Amino acid sequence: xxxxxxxxxxxxxxxxxxxxxxxxxxxxxxxxxxxxxxxxxxxxxxxxxxxxxxxxxxxxxxxxxxxxxxxxxxxxxxxxxxxxxxxxxxxxxxxxxxxxxxx
Numbered sequence: 228x229x230x231x232x233x234x235x236x237x238x239x240x241x242x243x244x245x246x247x248x249x250x251x252x253x254x255x256x257x258x259x260x261x262x263x264x265x266x267x268x269x270x271x272x273x274x275x276x277x278x279x280x281x282x283x284x285x286x287x288x289x290x291x292x293x294x295x296x297x298x299x300x301x302x303x304x305x306x307x308x309x310x311x312x313x314x315x316x317x318x319x320x321x322x323x324x325x326x327x328x329x330x
Contacts, residue, residue, distance in 0.1 A: 253289065261287040264316045268292065271310040277303050278310065283324060285311070290318035297325045 253261065264287045272278040272285075281303065284295040292311050298304050308322045 251288075257289065260316060261289065264290065264292065264314055267314045267316075268311050271314065272307065275306065275310060277306050281307075283307050287317075290316055291321070292317055292319070293321045293323060295323045297327045299327055301326055 251258075265285050268285050268287075272283055278298075281298045282296050283298070284293075286293045286295075292314075294307055294311060298307065304322065304324045304326055307324055308320055311317060311320045311322075
């Protein structure tokens, strides 16, 4: 019985944090739409030769996307942002990707 309760707690607690650090007050439809946006962006990153080799984080809340991680060039940073912006449902992109010096 404890196992079932613990499982439910873990499932219910997943994904409640947002990059804004506040309480997640989205309804199920909003969570689903945000998840679809994140998945769409990650698929684009996987298909893009410049981006796929980097670990770029994507968080979507209310259609607002935050990108994080480190890439090796400003061109890769800009490409990651462009691919996100061009994804259906995206309202804005906060690009927090850092460019690591390749020296």
